[in-house]
Amino acid sequence: MQVKKTWKRVDGVLLLDKPIGLTSNDALQKARRLFSAAKGGHTGTLDPLATGLLPLCFGEATKFSADLLDADKTYEAVLKLGVTTDSGDAEGKVVASAAVDVTENDIFRVLPMFTGDLQQIPPMHSALKRDGRPLYELARQGIEVEREARAVTIHRLECLAFAGDSLSLRVACSKGTYIRVLAADIGRELGCGAHLTALRRTVVGDLDLANAVTLAELEALDEAGRLAHLQPVDALVHTLPIVTVEGEAESRFRHGNPVDLPAGLSGKIRVYAGDQLIGVGEPGSDGRLWPKRLVQLVV
CATH class of the missing domain: 3.30.2350.10 (Pseudouridine synthase)
Structure with a gap:
């Protein structure tokens, strides 16, 4: 009797060293099953003939996968x-x-x-x-x-x-x-x-193959060992400038409303409450910082 796969919420970024012969989607699905991740995506295809760095996103990290599409x-x-x-x-x-x-x-x-x-x-x-x-x-x-x-x-x-x-x-x-x-x-x-x-x-953006892991290496690990290879949700956006909010400003931003924008900042900006990423914002025409992508909290 075949046991039905149980999927769960897994959030983070995996730097995979893709083997030859697999499509990017094949590699994603194999890695996703190893983590039992309910949601996953990759950051741009790598041909089956090619090997090397394929950043994979699970859970809330998939919201930032597009940020690597334009990367060198x-x-x-x-x-x-x-x-x-x-x-x-x-x-x-x-x-x-x-x-x-x-x-x-x-x-x-x-x-x-x-x-x-x-x-x-x-x-x-x-x-x-x-x-x-x-x-x-x-x-x-x-x-x-x-x-x-x-x-x-x-x-x-x-x-x-x-x-x-x-x-x-x-x-x-x-x-x-x-x-x-x-x-x-x-x-x-x-x-x-x-x-x-x-x-x-x-290399993809500022992510390096030296920090990647192979599917074979992941298969040989237990769950804790695999999770240790996951980078945090903000790994794909960690080069963006930071704004930290608290209290009413945090609540406003989490609910899709703008907050004050510190002087001198422009473009995409990471927004944190304490040490937790709550989203990415961009300056609006009103000179305030508007949410563009919000991270769902773990309940």
């Missing part, structure tokens, strides 16, 4: 030179091959061309939609449609290793950057073509 990210990528695929990665079909006659000097000449503000054309093998259909569905049918170039920024592009037809890079970039497209563009500039064979995300 850092990846370590491995490119295979001399082979071009239709998807830009190792899962695609080979469409061209060429001899690799590339030196380190060539690498250091080309990489600066892809640093700074760039226009990048999204790949057909992506989840972007055209007339309600993901582009990857059209690509599987051999259909290619025109895509509009998007502005992205490569903050840093470093060569980690280069030998033969293998090139390893560290890429610090803005949201919306396709590393597969970057790999193909670099290969094109080198004159031999290239595709992405491995990708590992190491």
Whole structure:
């Protein structure tokens, strides 16, 4: 007889080291079951081919998951030179091959061309939609449609290793950057073509892979051990400025009403009662601090 799963309220942020082969949602659901968390979400997808940092949110922390969607990210990528695929990665079909006659000097000449503000054309093998259909569905049918170039920024592009037809890079970039497209563009500039064979995300915003845990490690722990890996609800917004309220101001804010805004503060602001986060607010046109997201108290 199958025992029905009992879900419970779990609040916090889990820094997961996602394994290869799992979608972000698959990884979320596996972690959610390990915590028996009634509510969970992730902060932006990581392709099945990719591994590394996937911040997961449980309970009240899901209210702040969107705050990481616009965050900068850092990846370590491995490119295979001399082979071009239709998807830009190792899962695609080979469409061209060429001899690799590339030196380190060539690498250091080309990489600066892809640093700074760039226009990048999204790949057909992506989840972007055209007339309600993901582009990857059209690509599987051999259909290619025109895509509009998007502005992205490569903050840093470093060569980690280069030998033969293998090139390893560290890429610090803005949201919306396709590393597969970057790999193909670099290969094109080198004159031999290239595709992405491995990708590992190491940083999201100011969250670091060094503090992440794997699913296998979580499975080996008891409940207390797993909960010890949860970061607090405010982990995704801890870089925002703080306002502390008490008494009538606390009650007003908790009930969706504005409070006085200290001079010199602007943008999103964390609001605390004592050491407990009660929400995030933003200045209104009246110069007061208005609630935007409120945290539900544990009863």
